[in-house]
Amino acid sequence: MIAAAPELSAPAGFAARPIIEAKGVSRILPGIVPVTLVHDINIEIGANEFVAITGPSGSGKSSLLYLLGLLDLPTTGEVSIDGRATTEMREEERARVRLAKLGFVFQFHFLLPEFSILENVTLPMRALGALSARQMTQRGEGLLAALGLAEHRHKRPDQLSGGQRQRVAVARALANEPPVILADEPTGSLDSRASEQVFELLQNLALNQGKTVVAVTHDLSIAARMWRRVELVDGRIVSDIRTDFDRGAGKNVENRP
Amino acid sequence: MNLIVDIAWTHIRSRARQTGFAVAGVATGVGFSIMMASLMQGSQDDFTNRLVNAMPAITVSDDRRAAPPQPAEAHYAAAEIRGLTPEARRRGIKNPLAIMASLESWLPGYIAPSVKVQGIIRYANQDVATSIIGIDPRRETLVSDLPKQMRGATLTALYRATNAIIIGDRLAEKIGARIGANLTVQTSLGTRINAQVVGYFHSGVRQIDETSAYVQTRTGQVLARQTGLINELHLRLRDPMAARETAARIEKDTGYKSVSWQEAHEDLISTFVIRNLIMYTVVGAILLVASFGTYNIISTITHEKARDIAIMKSLGLSERKVRSVFVLEALIVGLGGAVLGFLLGYLLCLALGSIRISNPFVDADRLPLAYDAQHYALAGLVALVSSGLAGYAPARKAARVHPVEIIRGAT
Ligand SMILES: Nc1ncnc2c1ncn2[C@@H]1O[C@H](COP(=O)(O)OP(=O)(O)OP(=O)(O)O)[C@@H](O)[C@H]1O
Numbered sequence: 313m314i315a316a317a318p319e320l321s322a323p324a325g326f327a328a329r330p331i332i333e334a335k336g337v338s339r340i341l342p343g344i345v346p347v348t349l350v351h352d353i354n355i356e357i358g359a360n361e362f363v364a365i366t367g368p369s370g371s372g373k374s375s376l377l378y379l380l381g382l383l384d385l386p387t388t389g390e391v392s393i394d395g396r397a398t399t400e401m402r403e404e405e406r407a408r409v410r411l412a413k414l415g416f417v418f419q420f421h422f423l424l425p426e427f428s429i430l431e432n433v434t435l436p437m438r439a440l441g442a443l444s445a446r447q448m449t450q451r452g453e454g455l456l457a458a459l460g461l462a463e464h465r466h467k468r469p470d471q472l473s474g475g476q477r478q479r480v481a482v483a484r485a486l487a488n489e490p491p492v493i494l495a496d497e498p499t500g501s502l503d504s505r506a507s508e509q510v511f512e513l514l515q516n517l518a519l520n521q522g523k524t525v526v527a528v529t530h531d532l533s534i535a536a537r538m539w540r541r542v543e544l545v546d547g548r549i550v551s552d553i554r555t556d557f558d559r560g561a562g563k564n565v566e567n568r569p
Numbered sequence: 570m571n572l573i574v575d576i577a578w579t580h581i582r583s584r585a586r587q588t589g590f591a592v593a594g595v596a597t598g599v600g601f602s603i604m605m606a607s608l609m610q611g612s613q614d615d616f617t618n619r620l621v622n623a624m625p626a627i628t629v630s631d632d633r634r635a636a637p638p639q640p641a642e643a644h645y646a647a648a649e650i651r652g653l654t655p656e657a658r659r660r661g662i663k664n665p666l667a668i669m670a671s672l673e674s675w676l677p678g679y680i681a682p683s684v685k686v687q688g689i690i691r692y693a694n695q696d697v698a699t700s701i702i703g704i705d706p707r708r709e710t711l712v713s714d715l716p717k718q719m720r721g722a723t724l725t726a727l728y729r730a731t732n733a734i735i736i737g738d739r740l741a742e743k744i745g746a747r748i749g750a751n752l753t754v755q756t757s758l759g760t761r762i763n764a765q766v767v768g769y770f771h772s773g774v775r776q777i778d779e780t781s782a783y784v785q786t787r788t789g790q791v792l793a794r795q796t797g798l799i800n801e802l803h804l805r806l807r808d809p810m811a812a813r814e815t816a817a818r819i820e821k822d823t824g825y826k827s828v829s830w831q832e833a834h835e836d837l838i839s840t841f842v843i844r845n846l847i848m849y850t851v852v853g854a855i856l857l858v859a860s861f862g863t864y865n866i867i868s869t870i871t872h873e874k875a876r877d878i879a880i881m882k883s884l885g886l887s888e889r890k891v892r893s894v895f896v897l898e899a900l901i902v903g904l905g906g907a908v909l910g911f912l913l914g915y916l917l918c919l920a921l922g923s924i925r926i927s928n929p930f931v932d933a934d935r936l937p938l939a940y941d942a943q944h945y946a947l948a949g950l951v952a953l954v955s956s957g958l959a960g961y962a963p964a965r966k967a968a969r970v971h972p973v974e975i976i977r978g979a980t
């Protein structure tokens with residue numbers, strides 16, 4: 313892919329307040345030889361975007377995603393979620409922001425092995441504690457049904473295929489109805505059919521549910537179908553291209569909020 | 570169910586066997602602690618009971634706690650006189666009947682007068698220093714267990730002969746005197762009488778049985794060379810544990826030295842304190858060792874579940890919540906151990922209580938055991954707290970794990 317000049321690709325025209333904003337974010341691992349994971353990242357991600365983070369292996373894609381998702385703290389710079397600066401927050405408060413605003417999907421499904429599929433999905437709801445037990449079960453079953461997993465809800469994660477587990481992970485990420493889903497190579501461990509299913513699932517979230525989805529991928533054919541591509545090299549953003557025009561790829565565009 | 574409880578319980582179940590061992594460790598600690606406390610308390614209570622029964626709850630005597638002040642000291646505030654012999658004083662409690670009457674008006678218990686004389690019992694060329702106590706048998710019955718402790722005769726046997734004497738069974742054994750034997754009793758004042766053994770008593774406390782003898786008040790007064798002498802009042806209280814306070818009041822009211830059984834056995838009671846200290850140290854050590862098991866299982870679980878911890882943290886569970894999961898697991902181990910330990914402790918006590926033993930100091934044939942809910946509560950509490958503390962360290966460490974490190978490692 314051609315790395316466009318930054319000034320040409322700088323996103324413009326999105327007046328809405330960014331839902332995730334990184335300002336001058338660097339992350340340096342301390343040590344005898346300090347390692348810079350990402351350097352001077354400036355990015356704004358607005359509501360209902362579908363963003364691919366691409367780049368060569370070791371370029372800092374995962375590191376950036378962890379920083380945007382408050383799993384890691386920047387060495388310098390600031391990450392704001394929904395307009396609130398997060399680096400000075402107490403651990404407990406940051407955890408709460410994650411719980412309510414962000415959903416994670418990793419390459420590995422990361423389901424809790426001893427709990428049933430449904431229990432895994434309702435876990436974030438229980439941690440947030442905003443719903444009654446019945447409401448949680450209802451919403452969890454709804455999510456699983458929407459992802460075609462209804463009949464598996466009482467199984468354990470190890471009784472499911474890789475693609476099914478990854479879809480459960482997506483359902484869990486959606487548990488508290490966060491506005492943002494962050495995914496790190498969500499299709500990385502899946503075969504092409506399962507990959508396609510999970511991708512369509514994420515696409516559908518952006519397309520029909522108004523979610524912001526940020527996904528790390530090194531599959532360029534997948535990245536090409538997303539609405540914005542941020543490319544990293546050596547921990548720096550080298551290009552940031554919007555291709556909003558192919559949003560929906562002929563699907564129901566009116567459905568967007 | 571609460572999420573934290575749910576996760577904690579799931580972890581515990583996933584490690585059932587190892588958790589079982591940890592629980593068994595705590596249970597053993599709690600069980601043996603309870604058994605030991607029960608044994609210690611039991612023997613202490615038993616001994617105390619014997620003491621309380623063997624001797625009056627309070628002894629009022631004409632002794633003084635210090636030499637009387639010199640007359641000059643009473644007159645001149647600044648004077649302090651040393652080296653002079655204290656003023657001689659007529660022995661005995663003045664007006665014993667009046668004092669007894671006034672005490673009886675408020676005292677929750679009974680009073681009996683007595684004459685105590687130190688003497689030597691001589692029989693078949695053997696001399697034994699003996700406390701000879703002159704009693705009024707009818708009144709004595711009200712204040713001591715002497716009638717129950719009589720062997721070979723009843724207390725009224727004292728009326729049978731002019732100089733009848735009842736001696737401790739061990740004393741009798743030592744000098745070889747049987748009922749009917751004629752002893753010589755001699756005091757330091759030079760009085761010397763012949764007395765006839767009319768019975769033995771057995772208090773169960775060796776020292777008393779070896780060195781005491783009872784005679785009638787009148788005989789005692791003859792030995793003391795003072796007619797009408799009463800130098801001790803023996804009191805029995807309905808509540809022996811109140812003896813200390815009551816004794817203080819009597820001493821204040823009458824001016825005579827009043828010694829409670831506790832004061833008389835201060836040394837024994839302080840031995841109990843040391844015994845209890847030793848017991849608590851040992852029990853504490855047992856429970857501490859038991860808590861190592863808890864530490865072990867919680868450490869194991871936190872290592873095993875490192876990935877789950879990272880997941881929970883990445884989802885948005887706070888450090889505090891993750892920590893409480895593992896502390897709760899430790900508490901579950903502690904609680905399980907405590908409950909099982911209660912059962913074990915109770916069974917151990919039952920088993921111990923059924924063993925027959927012989928004790929050289931007191932003649933019990935069973936181990937005295939005290940069943941006290943406090944022992945259970947205390948052992949359970951210590952088990953819970955130490956388990957909680959043992960779990961806290963690994964829990965804190967686990968909760969601090971950076972999820973990114975584990976997520977990176979796993980993908
Ligand atoms: N704990 C660490 N210690 C040292 N170097 C690290 C550590 N974590 C990451 N790195 C390095 O930081 C750089 C960025 O890593 P990161 O995982 O973000 O890259 P990535 O773009 O996600 O790579 P990939 O496509 O292989 O997943 C890499 O060069 C990596 O080797």
Ligand SMILES: [Mg+2]
Pocket residue numbers: 373374375496
């Ligand atoms: Mg990566």
